[in-house]
Amino acid sequence: MSSKLSEYLRNRLKEKKILLMTHTVVGYPSLEDNWQMLEEMQAANVDMVELQMPFSEPIADGPLFVKANQEALKNGIDWNAYFDFMKRAHEKFDFPLLLIGYYNSAFAMGHHSFCSRLAEHGASGYLLPDLPLEEMEDLLELSKVHQLNPIMLCTPTHKDPRLQSICANGSGFLYCVARKGVTGAVTKIDPMVFEFLKRCRRYSDLPLALGFGLSTGEDLNQLQGHADIAVIGSALLKTWEEKGPEVYRSHLKELAEATT
Amino acid sequence: MWSDIFQTEKPGYYGQFGGMFIPEILRSTFEELIEAFESARNDPTFWTEYVQTMQSYSCRPTPITYLPNLSKRNGGAQIYCKREDLNQTGAHKANNVMGQGLLVKRMGKSRVIAETGAGQHGVATATMAARFGLECTIYMGALDVERQRPNVFWMEQLGAEVVAVTEGSATLKDAINAAMRDWSASMDDTHYALGTVCGPHPFPTMVSYFQSLIGQESREQILELTGRLPDRIYACVGGGSNASGLFLPFLEDEGVELVGVEAGGHGVESGAHAVRFSGGHIGVAQGYKTYFLQNPEGQMMHTHSIAAGLDYVGVGPILSHLHDEGKVRFSFATDEEVIDAVRLLIRTEGLIPALESTHGLAGLLRESSEMDEDDIVLFNLSGRGDKDIFNIAEALDDPKWREFIHQKSNEYRKASN
Numbered sequence: 001m002s003s004k005l006s007e008y009l010r011n012r013l014k015e016k017k018i019l020l021m022t023h024t025v026v027g028y029p030s031l032e033d034n035w036q037m038l039e040e041m042q043a044a045n046v047d048m049v050e051l052q053m054p055f056s057e058p059i060a061d062g063p064l065f066v067k068a069n070q071e072a073l074k075n076g077i078d079w080n081a082y083f084d085f086m087k088r089a090h091e092k093f094d095f096p097l098l099l100i101g102y103y104n105s106a107f108a109m110g111h112h113s114f115c116s117r118l119a120e121h122g123a124s125g126y127l128l129p130d131l132p133l134e135e136m137e138d139l140l141e142l143s144k145v146h147q148l149n150p151i152m153l154c155t156p157t158h159k160d161p162r163l164q165s166i167c168a169n170g171s172g173f174l175y176c177v178a179r180k181g182v183t184g185a186v187t188k189i190d191p192m193v194f195e196f197l198k199r200c201r202r203y204s205d206l207p208l209a210l211g212f213g214l215s216t217g218e219d220l221n222q223l224q225g226h227a228d229i230a231v232i233g234s235a236l237l238k239t240w241e242e243k244g245p246e247v248y249r250s251h252l253k254e255l256a257e258a259t260t
Numbered sequence: 261m262w263s264d265i266f267q268t269e270k271p272g273y274y275g276q277f278g279g280m281f282i283p284e285i286l287r288s289t290f291e292e293l294i295e296a297f298e299s300a301r302n303d304p305t306f307w308t309e310y311v312q313t314m315q316s317y318s319c320r321p322t323p324i325t326y327l328p329n330l331s332k333r334n335g336g337a338q339i340y341c342k343r344e345d346l347n348q349t350g351a352h353k354a355n356n357v358m359g360q361g362l363l364v365k366r367m368g369k370s371r372v373i374a375e376t377g378a379g380q381h382g383v384a385t386a387t388m389a390a391r392f393g394l395e396c397t398i399y400m401g402a403l404d405v406e407r408q409r410p411n412v413f414w415m416e417q418l419g420a421e422v423v424a425v426t427e428g429s430a431t432l433k434d435a436i437n438a439a440m441r442d443w444s445a446s447m448d449d450t451h452y453a454l455g456t457v458c459g460p461h462p463f464p465t466m467v468s469y470f471q472s473l474i475g476q477e478s479r480e481q482i483l484e485l486t487g488r489l490p491d492r493i494y495a496c497v498g499g500g501s502n503a504s505g506l507f508l509p510f511l512e513d514e515g516v517e518l519v520g521v522e523a524g525g526h527g528v529e530s531g532a533h534a535v536r537f538s539g540g541h542i543g544v545a546q547g548y549k550t551y552f553l554q555n556p557e558g559q560m561m562h563t564h565s566i567a568a569g570l571d572y573v574g575v576g577p578i579l580s581h582l583h584d585e586g587k588v589r590f591s592f593a594t595d596e597e598v599i600d601a602v603r604l605l606i607r608t609e610g611l612i613p614a615l616e617s618t619h620g621l622a623g624l625l626r627e628s629s630e631m632d633e634d635d636i637v638l639f640n641l642s643g644r645g646d647k648d649i650f651n652i653a654e655a656l657d658d659p660k661w662r663e664f665i666h667q668k669s670n671e672y673r674k675a676s677n
Contacts, residue, residue, distance in 0.1 A: 056428065056559040057545045059440045060283040066427045066437075078557055103281060104544045108558030130281045130547070155285040157447075162287065180285055181445030 005096060005124045005149045005172035009207045009228065012047050016259045017224045019047040021209060022252075023100070023233035025065060026051050026082050027072030029241070034085065036245060037236075042093050044252035047229070047259075050127065051089070053082050053101035060102075060129040062184030064234050079109065083121045090122025098151065099126040106131075106139070115142040125149030125172050133166055140169065151175050156196040167203035173229060176200050178212045184234035187213025189222045197226050217258035230255075262511040265578070266469065272461025275584060277577035280460040281547050286440075289447040294462045296367045301469065306362070313358055314473065317391070318348035321477040324485060324638070329608040337491065337628040337635035341611075341621075342478050342506060344642045351614065351643030352474060352502045353384040353455060359470030360453040361388040371395040371450040375439045377404055377432035377498075378568035378616075378651075379411025380643065381455030386418035388453075396420040399438040401431040404568060410650060429562055432572050436546050456499025457576035460547030464577050471505025478638065479509050486636055492517045492627070494639040496619035497590070498534070498569050500576035502642035503620075507588060508578075517589065520579060521623030523565030524592035532564035536575045537583055537590040545573075550580045566595035566655055567615035569643075593622035599655055601625055602645065614643030615651060 012019055022041050024034050041049055054072035058065060090097055099118055106114040106128060118126060125148050131139075136150065143150045149172030154163055157180065167174060176197060178187045187193070193210070200208055210223060211231030220230045232255060239251045265274070271294075272278045282290060300306040314320040322343040331339045344352040357374075364372060372394045376382030382398040389396035398415050402424040405412055415422050428434035436459065443452045454463045457471070482490055493510060495503035497520040507518045525533030533539065540553040545560060553561045553573045565571040582588040593601075598615060601622040605611050613621065620639045628637045645652050653661040 057433065057437055059437050059546065060285075060444075062441070063427070070428060073559060102545075104554075104558035107544050108554075108556065129283050130544075132280060132282065132284065132287070135279065135281065153284045155287075157285055157288045159288060166284070177285055180447070182441045185445075 003149055003172055004147070006206055008096065009047070009173055013207065013228055016047075018220055018227065018259050019207075019229040020220070020255055020259050021048040021050065021229050021231045022046050022236055023050040023052065023231070024237070025054060025068040025072050026085050027054055027075045027077030028068040029071070030075065031081070031085055033240070037240065037248070038089055038093055040245070040249050040252055041095065043249070044256040046095055046252070046256070048098065049095050050098045050100045050233070051082075051086055053099055053105055055102040055105060058102060060182055062182040062234060064184050064237060068237065079105075083117055086123060087121040096124035097122060099123050101126070101128060103128045103131040111138050111142055115139070115146040115148055118148055119146040123148065125151050127151040127153070127175060129153060133169060136169075143171070153177055154200045156180070156192070160199070163199060164203045167200060170204050170206050173207040173209050174200055174204055175209050175211060175231070176227070178210050178214070181212070183212060185213055186215070189219060194226045217254040220255060220258035262509050263472070265508065265511060266465050272465065274464070274578045274581035276542070277548075277550050277580040278461055278464055279544075279549050281544050281549070282460050283444060285444050286447065289443070290460065290462070292367070296363055297462050297466050300363055300366060310359055310362055310470070311473070313362065314355065318354045318358065319346050320473070321481070322346045324478060324481045325611075326485070327609050330605065333604070333608055334625050335629045336633065337631035337637045338633070339624065339628060340482065340485070340490070340636065340638045341641040342474060342638065344474060344502065344640060345611070345613065345617070345644035349380070349384045349387055350647050351380050351384070352471060352505060352640070353381045354387075355473055355505065356455065356467050356470045356501060357381070357384045357388040357453055360451070360466070361392050361394075364394065364451045364453075365392060367451065369449055369451045371397070371446070372453050373397045373399065373439050373442050373446070373450055374453045374455060375399045375432065375435035376455065377401070377435070377571060379404065379408040379415070380569060382420070382422070383411050383414050383418070385453050385455070386415045386420040389420060390418045397442065398422050399425050399435040399442070401429070401435050402426045403430040404432070404435075407568065410647070433546065433560065440547070456501040457504045457578060458499045458546065458548060458550070458574055464548070467501055468504040468508060468576070468578055471501050472508050474502065474505035474640065475507060475509030478506060482636070482638060488636070489513050489516050490636040490638040491515065491631065492519055492624075492637045494519045494521060494620040494624040494637065496521050496567075496570060496616050496640070496642065497575060497579065498523070498572050498616065499574070500579045502617075502640050504576055504578055506640045507582075511587065518587065519623060520588050520590045521619045522590060522592040523567060523570035523619060524594035524597070525564040525566070527594055528592070533592070534563040534565050534571055534573075535592045536573070548574070548577055550574050550577045566598055567619065568651070569614070569616040570619060591623050593619045593626075597622040597626070602652065603656070611641065612645040613641055614645045614648060615655065617642040
């Protein structure tokens with residue numbers, strides 16, 4: 001489905017070779033760190049940002065994000081803290097914001113409240129990696145009402161009929177998972193990845209984002225002409241943790257340079 | 261037929277519970293597993309092969325034993341128990357892993373992974389892997405690895421790799437998450453042998469199907485022994501596999517009351533327990549919808565039980581459905597009641613029960629004294645306790661045992677200096 005978000009992305013694509021989506025786990029290492037990361041993202045002209053709502057059982061995440069989820073909860077991040085942060089970020093920065101999280105948060109909040117809170121606090125959409133299409137009927141309806149983009153995940157293990165129905169329900173853009181496994185491990189960008197992106201392209205004209213295991217400007221160069229958006233998550237957090245804000249800035253700069 | 265319960269309207273849903281809340285990357289793997297399981301279930305030779313395997317490898321059918329001394333001592337109903345403690349590796353866990361092992365052979369996979377809490381399911385899986393020639397990796401919370409060294413020792417001797425999981429609360433639920441993560445990368449040659457009736461579809465159905473052997477045998481045996489069905493049946497409930505296995509074949513017998521006993525820990529008001537049905541509420545985690553012990557924002561809480569195998573945040577979706585339908589009643593037993601019941605069973609009948617199984621017994625003892633002498637109650641002695649000597653000796657706080665450990669420890673220290 002075409003939406004404000006997909007229009008925005010298409011417009012950005014007129015000026016850039018590939019777009020950049022980055023990620024942060026709200027509350028890890030701290031809200032202050034998150035804010036500083038967003039400032040760096042804005043400076044690097046990042047195109048879209050995922051704000052992860054922490055959950056105690058993050059089954060789709062690798063070790064780095066598992067720890068981040070756990071620590072964020074220890075830091076006392078609850079729904080109010082998360083949405084306050086989202087609202088502040090929405091008011092201050094230009095890039096669209098997406099919630100990424102797990103379904104139990106939406107289930108505990110109630111679908112209606114989940115969607116209305118997202119809309120009120122400035123989210124463009126949301127991504128729940130443990131919620132399959134079969135369970136989304138209610139949320140898909142509510143998302144239309146609140147003009148939210150439910151982001152669908154396509155994976156290389158999907159058989160064509162399922163890939164097709166996921167693509168048909170896509171909104172905003174499609175999040176293509178580059179490989180098997182969880183977030184964080186390194187992905188080899190090879191013809192298999194391009195072949196997979198081609199399969200997704202066949203079923204949808206929405207912008208295609210590729211995520212899981214990307215980290216360098218070189219990765220982005222290789223993806224040009226195949227994917228529309230590169231998603232960098234764990235790699236940036238790793239840089240922040242191991243090398244600090246200065247190197248984080250230059251990492252973002254390297255990525256940003258590969259987009260133009 | 262009781263087994264009609266598996267014919268659900270919406271695949272994998274028991275009332276509002278169950279489902280398949282899994283990352284999309286695993287979708288095809290689950291579809292393949294569902295297909296393999298359904299085809300095995302519809303092949304009558306598969307069940308025969310399963311029963312024969314369990315006879316020759318795991319001493320089945322396990323008997324039902326009448327407990328006259330305990331019945332007399334406690335007063336009221338006559339007490340019988342199903343001897344799952346006599347299985348290979350000393351617990352009902354063997355039923356599930358051997359069944360899944362046969363399925364792995366049908367699917368042609370070469371590696372098996374599993375989660376384990378106390379280590380029982382890990383040890384059972386490792387024996388199955390050794391027997392069937394499969395590679396084996398067991399995920400176990402780092403805290404549990406520390407607490408359950410004897411089981412870790414056996415898993416490693418059996419050729420399994422034991423991975424200590426340090427994330428989250430470093431216990432069973434975190435081991436499940438870690439196994440899921442492994443599987444989402446390794447599914448081409450790997451089967452995840454989940455150990456209980458939880459997790460995404462088809463695991464609750466599949467594990468219940470294999471474990472139902474317990475109830476199928478029990479129903480025939482108790483009829484043969486006593487000429488009638490029991491008035492009440494008790495089983496402990498962690499994830500719920502031994503309870504589901506015993507209960508389901510009695511589902512349509514109206515005079516039989518089914519009672520699940522959860523881990524009361526230090527008592528529900530203490531907050532240190534695993535009583536999901538009165539302390540939890542409905543949520544979605546670890547791939548399925550059920551009652552979870554969680555805070556109002558859906559974050560899972562810490563649990564406690566003297567029995568590591570009952571120390572889990574969720575409970576099988578079939579049991580949640582039967583709870584809501586009023587077909588299974590749930591109670592709980594505290595750590596203290598369990599210790600008393602362990603002592604009593606050992607002394608009166610010479611049976612050494614696992615701490616997990618003793619929850620079922622403790623729940624029974626509290627109620628059966630109020631029943632008539634002609635009434636019959638059955639509980640599932642789902643595992644034996646002598647292999648858990650470290651845990652039980654600690655639970656019973658035996659001073660001579662403590663002294664022995666000190667002495668051993670000194671010997672090792674001297675030898676290594």
